[in-house]
Amino acid sequence: MHRSIATVSLSGTLRQKLEAVAAAGFDGIELFEADFINFKGTATELRGIVADLGLSIDLYQPFRDFEGMPEPQFRRSLERAERKFDLMEAMGAPMVLCCSNTSPLAMDDPALAAAQLHELAERAARRNLRVGFEALAWGRHTSLYGQAWDIVKQADHPHLGLILDSFHTLSLKDDPAGIAEIPGEKIFFLQMADAPLLAMDVLQWARHHRSFPGQGDFDVTGFFTQVLRAGYTGPLSLEIFNDIFRETPNRRTAVDAMRSLLYLESEARQRLAAEQPQQRVELFNPPPVAALSGLSFIEFAADEASALALDTLVRQLGFRRIGKHRSKAVTLYRQGEINFIVNAQPDSFARGRFEAHGTSVCALGVRCADPLAAVERATAMRSKRHDSPVGPNELRVPAVVAPGGNLIHFVAESLGANGLYEADFILEEDAPTAGNDAGLQQIDHVALGLALDQLDTWVLFTRAVLGLEPGESLELADPFGLIRSRGVANAERSVRLVLNVSLSQRTRTARTLSVTGGGAVHHIALNCEDIFETAAKLRANGTRFVPISDNYYDDLATRIDLAPELQERMRAAGVLFDRSPAGDYLHIYTESFEGGLFFEVAQRIGAYDAYGALNAPARMASQAQD
Amino acid sequence: MHRSIATVSLSGTLRQKLEAVAAAGFDGIELFEADFINFKGTATELRGIVADLGLSIDLYQPFRDFEGMPEPQFRRSLERAERKFDLMEAMGAPMVLCCSNTSPLAMDDPALAAAQLHELAERAARRNLRVGFEALAWGRHTSLYGQAWDIVKQADHPHLGLILDSFHTLSLKDDPAGIAEIPGEKIFFLQMADAPLLAMDVLQWARHHRSFPGQGDFDVTGFFTQVLRAGYTGPLSLEIFNDIFRETPNRRTAVDAMRSLLYLESEARQRLAAEQPQQRVELFNPPPVAALSGLSFIEFAADEASALALDTLVRQLGFRRIGKHRSKAVTLYRQGEINFIVNAQPDSFARGRFEAHGTSVCALGVRCADPLAAVERATAMRSKRHDSPVGPNELRVPAVVAPGGNLIHFVAESLGANGLYEADFILEEDAPTAGNDAGLQQIDHVALGLALDQLDTWVLFTRAVLGLEPGESLELADPFGLIRSRGVANAERSVRLVLNVSLSQRTRTARTLSVTGGGAVHHIALNCEDIFETAAKLRANGTRFVPISDNYYDDLATRIDLAPELQERMRAAGVLFDRSPAGDYLHIYTESFEGGLFFEVAQRIGAYDAYGALNAPARMASQAQD
Secondary structure: OOEEEEHHHOOOOHHHHHHHHHHOOOOEEEEEHHHHHOOOOOHHHHHHHHHHOOOEEEEEEEEOOOOOOOHHHHHHHHHHHHHHHHHHHHHOOOEEEEEOOOOOOOOOOHHHHHHHHHHHHHHHHHOOOEEEEEOOOOOOOOOOHHHHHHHHHHHOOOOEEEEEEHHHHHHOOOOHHHHHHOOHHHEEEEEOOEOOOOOEOHHHHHHHEOEOOOOOOOOHHHHHHHHHHOOOOOOEEEOOOEOOOOOOOHHHHHHHHHHHHHHHHHHHHHHHHOOOOOOOOOOOOOOOOOOEEEEEEEEEEOOHHHHHHHHHHHHHOOOEEEEEEOOOOEEEEEEOOEEEEEEOOOOOHHHHHHHHHOOEEEEEEEEEOOHHHHHHHHHHOOOOEEOOOOOOOOOOOOEEEOOOOOEEEEEEHHHOOOHHHHHHEEEOOOOOOOOOOOOEEEEEEEEEEEOHHHHHHHHHHHHHOOOOEEEEEEEEEEOOEEEEEEEEEOOOOOOEEEEEEEOOOOOHHHHHHHHHOOOEEEEEEEEEOOHHHHHHHHHHHOOOEOOOOHHHHHHHHHHOOOOHHHHHHHHHHOOEEEEEOOEEEEEEEEOOOOOOOEEEEEEEEEOOOOOOHHHHHHHHHHHHHO | OOEEEEHHHOOOOHHHHHHHHHHOOOOEEEEEHHHHHOOOOOHHHHHHHHHHOOOEEEEEEEEOOOOOOOHHHHHHHHHHHHHHHHHHHHHOOOEEEEEOOOOOOOOOOHHHHHHHHHHHHHHHHHOOOEEEEEOOOOOOOOOOHHHHHHHHHHHOOOOEEEEEEHHHHHHOOOOHHHHHHOOHHHEEEEEOOEOOOOOEOHHHHHHHEOEOOOOOOOOHHHHHHHHHHOOOOOOEEEOOOEOOOOOOOHHHHHHHHHHHHHHHHHHHHHHHHOOOOOOOOOOOOOOOOOOEEEEEEEEEEOOHHHHHHHHHHHHHOOOEEEEEEOOOOEEEEEEOOEEEEEEOOOOOHHHHHHHHHOOEEEEEEEEEOOHHHHHHHHHHOOOOEEOOOOOOOOOOOOEEEOOOOOEEEEEEHHHOOOHHHHHHEEEOOOOOOOOOOOOEEEEEEEEEEEOHHHHHHHHHHHHHOOOOEEEEEEEEEEOOEEEEEEEEEOOOOOOEEEEEEEOOOOOHHHHHHHHHOOOEEEEEEEEEOOHHHHHHHHHHHOOOEOOOOHHHHHHHHHHOOOOHHHHHHHHHHOOEEEEEOOEEEEEEEEOOOOOOOEEEEEEEEEOOOOOOHHHHHHHHHHHHHO
């Protein structure tokens, strides 16, 4: 499809926006009027810049408060339109968006609206321009696409058609099924927007909180497929009013935007595949998303000194050193099915991350059947492939760059639990020290600390590239501000990430961010089968846990029916507790390593499917009191 | 009155909150349960800490989902209550807040609710504790204070009373008049909250956007007077859920909180004065707010080098140097009625500001009848007085410290236009250079750049200390994020400030802030009688203005009926235009001085009462394109 984006969706000056849009591979733009009004150049100059970048101006927008007006205002608006048509001719924009009237002067008279739009279309036709009429969700008399379509039908002019915007339909919970009945050629333009479900005034919601398809909660694919069923063949465009996007570096936003369209097309293609409809447009067809089956390893960036400190730390956690890399200053640790890699190789990718962010996680390994196909999917979805230097007899582990710069490696399931490590490492175990193993079994989840403007980026990346689905979004009280927390996981729950955003600059999460950069791993949660036994062993190894107030346990007893013995065991061990209808979650947090990264030990009982987030305030308050 | 505040209103650990609350002069606290649950200490230890700080725990809160429940849940809740009563006894909290039930299990049966609350009160009475019942605006069956009062009446227990919260009543637009009919002794506790008027779900509004009385849009004084008319004599408390307060340094929040109560009491006292009611509580009675009659001067902090640069700048603006300070390295400039003071005195307050923030405004002078009374008002409202060293024969100009650290000087009207300057300065005018005067007459407004968490602080400060009233709150698009802008002015409009907040870290406003600190002057707007003549003279003097795109004028012509000649004059001169029903506003912005401070030249026509804010995006976009 012809892929387009409204300039209002990005930060920057108009020229910077155009450059970012072109670099992300778009075909065209919707020109938001304010961007042109404040542009220091003529319409003709803009036409040249846009053409030089290989873009087209597909739509000039918006034209407001036009239809259903008393005669004097209508006449004046026609004059206004002629002046905008002058500009559109000069800049080469073939279509104007006329949104439904919000003026208190507007009359509830569809026939009048149709007649006035007919006149506007007639004026446009004289210059070979087209007019698209769109129902705003907060339009005074026209708020539904069905109403707008009735008016367009009645106006009956070849230069007048309908513009659809998923936000206006889905925000009002209007049924998009009727769109399939509209003749495709009368749909002149399509704007796709997603949004989180928010209980607020629809105008405020629309102006501040839209997001790219795949970042929100709407069934945007369902909407899009109805438009395709109608036989629409025009541009697929994004018009996103979002306070955060207004300040996010626009190169990243533009990549997110393109990824969202590619994802939307591929999802719609799948949904339509069963129908075998007459294919009127070509939808993006990437390799299918790879089914991930688990986290294979976590890699830490270090230098020589911090590698020693990490050695102490992970041994306290019950890990054993089991190998050294064949060609690099890289050490492998293991416990249960968990592999930790400490990479202190000079001049490596890891060393670069260490120099920028200190001791930190620089890569995750995920298991899947076909790593090369997984990387193809990722690059098709506009992620960058990363190739590390490979020594003789070592395996090439394909990797992609995640937002923020860390790597995701794809490890072939066919290698089994040890194949990768046998190839790349000289396995030479420590002498097994009795009692050191603490019973940690798998990586339960990896929690990331993100800057506010990275959350939507990560939701879309994990969905489109890794096939994970987001869960509930929670807000948690740190003593110095709110934390927003959202889990993303695969269907089998063998890969779980938690995306944490500090809304405040003053929380520990935010301060960690400022040290480690956005997209950093904030903590790592490891599973065990008996948290009391594991915690006792870890304590014996020298691991220190964040102490939990006695008052927490007194309150817990009033909230949840627990055996007194279990409750007292938790109190004695400092273990936190959460219960859902599906099961229980027992967990405990270690103190931070160098003031940043820490670990969580967790035991899942039954089908508990969350992350004990409601206990995070107990941890954060405890850390703040130290 | 006994002044109290809920711990949830402040950032920090519980101990830090208590210290801030005590330092601000509060008498007591409402203990928010989560603060206690995460506190590392027992209830008895907390009692000691609170007592050592001279505070009382007036309320333990909240106790949820109690009334109108099926028998098993009711029995379990009674057990839960007994455990909370244990804690309350240990910590010395005499009352618990029971908020109306939000559980889906709750039954719509006021008689049952009353019976169950009676039982709870009976349990409380055995320990000499009290229960206050509060209607939450989103309570399942009880959302209005009238409903809650009916249930309390029906329960008829001396240890059960009503808790009122202005937010729950005013957010639902319920009429508070009925409160005056409730027996005062049955109102057990009063929580006062203000809020901006937001079109959103009331629960989200309540949890994230409450503010202190005087910071929002509610008629909190009207609500409070109804409670006083009822004969209420209990604590006056604040329970403010606000995302920004959660991250704001709590010492500042606590001062704002105390100021808001003092302001509320003094406003209510005035409103009740006419009624001469039987005075049952003593309301705060500060000196009345001083009527300001204009801005007398603006003082710039500089060193020797930047004083020279400023000299060039203000001469380009048409100012003449008219005097040198008798004892300090301070220079006076004048044009029309505008006085600029450049303070380069070493070891002065100004030099301290210069060293911290660079060349910047460090003080404003405002005119009023009685400067000492104005300072008394300010200090009564918890602002700090500032006394500068005074040389022989110089006038002492009383001053207070504004939020962020700049000074507000109060200049006696009796001094006339020149009295202050004749006393303190050796007037020795430059030779009047023909043509230098540009026709600037008065200070139109001073615009401040504030950090996000300073806006509410400034609204309350300007209201309670300076008697200014806030206008509409606008959001303006900078190319790198949104700016929130709100004017505050006195009734006569002779003193106007504009409070600008960047919601993004990446706008020019935010970058200026990071240089000059919060609460800095962002730009200074100066009035003239003929903007074209003034702009021409300023250009001739060497002043450079921010260029405005031609496209702005093309669009302006489509929006507003303007004489073509005026429009072309504006285009040629780069003058911006705004029209309201009351009048017109013509204005132009200078380029920034050292990348920060700039000036605006403005001409008001008719009774135009705003600041041309909708043209700010044209300025911001132009600056970004340079």
